[in-house]
Amino acid sequence: MIWWAAVVVLALMAGGWFSGRYGWWRQAVPDSCPRILMYHMVSESRPGAAFNKLRVRPEMFERQVRWLAQQGYHFALMSEVAACSSLPKKTVAITFDDGYEDNYLNAHPVLEKYRACATLYLVEDRFDRDWSVNKKSHHNSGELMAEKKLSDDQVAAMLASGCWELGGHTRTHANLSRLDASAKREEIAASKEALEKRFNTRLSSFAYPFGIYSQDDVVAAREAGFDTAVTTVEGIDRVIGDAPYELKRIKISGKDNWLAFRLRLRSGRRG
Secondary structure (H helix, E strand, C coil), rough: CCHHHHHHHHHHHHHHHHHHHHHCCCCCCCCCEEEEEEECCCCCCCCCCCCCHHCCHHHHHHCCCCCCHHHCEEEEEHHHHHHHHCCCCEEEEEEEEECEEEHHHHHHEEEEEEHEEEEEEEECCCCCCCHHHCCCCCCCCCCHHHHCCCCCCHHHHHHHHCCCEECCCCCCCHHHHHHHHHHHHHHHHHHHHHHHHHHHHCCCCCEHHHHCCCCCHHHHHHHHHCEEEEEEEEECCCCHHHHHEEECCCCCECCCCCHHHHHHHHHCCCC
């Protein structure tokens, strides 16, 4: 019977690992609550790279968008989410942070194929910057600096397609917690004005870089003229209007498998 006891122990350990890894036991959030998905890159992972969690493989991204379309989800821009009273029961808002070139090369064709749309939170001055050091100084590998960024022409083409809208993400992907009030206005409000002028469009939503923000930043985003702002806090807001400048998002990681994606859409959180 010792072997049987060992089997039971192993089964319990495996069950505990599975529950912790996937969080299948979490209560599902009703379909009436819009899901806001957070992406960064759509590209193949790189051996030994520090930011592979930001890289969702192109074939996985297409599988995710195809599944959402097949399940009858309504793809919404963040400007639509602001008008939350008019959203269909099953709504998903795809968002991309920063402005990597693969958003145009790999994500854009998928959105067009499935008649989906996305909001791009674009860093205004995004070239030759490794903004990861703004969060942790030892993140100085240059990996994000070397990652190709969207050109203005590519951004213009994306907007012209009708599949994308722009959101604000500061001028330099700043760590807002390290800035005084004047510098925050430059990063948030001035960059919004610059992008609106450059692309002849209105930016209605803002994303806090690194998800780092305070109530001062909430006020700054509102005073800059944004209607909503998104965080990196994991989850699904049940009522969008309760805190429109602190909206939760579902993090889509390049390290997640298909089951993890499905379960995250269900509860908004990882295991």
